[in-house]
Amino acid sequence: MAKPKVKSLPDLSHLARPGQEIALRVTPKAARDSVTLAGEGLRITVTAPPEDGKANEAVRKLLARAMGVAPSRLTLRRGQTARDKTFVYLGG
Secondary structure, eight states: OOOOOOSOOOOOGGGOSTTOEEEEEEEOSOSSOEEEEETTEEEEEOSSOSSTTHHHHHHHHHHHHHHTSOGGGEEEEEOSSSSEEEEEEOOO
């Protein structure tokens, strides 16, 4: 799978601490991939559809890219089928 095409990502490297939980709101099947730091927290939109885990995988890769870490270091803890998700950075 190719890297998501995103014009600009916010620097989320401060979230790359082992054991760090990252809560976010996801919008699948959007017009474009984006990461936004809003007043209520982190929002991510992905073009992938919410079927067979495609949107979750796209979110994991996009979040990892914004954090500057490998996608394999992020795991989805809560929200497999919900819009509100919690990822955990495993460190490394």
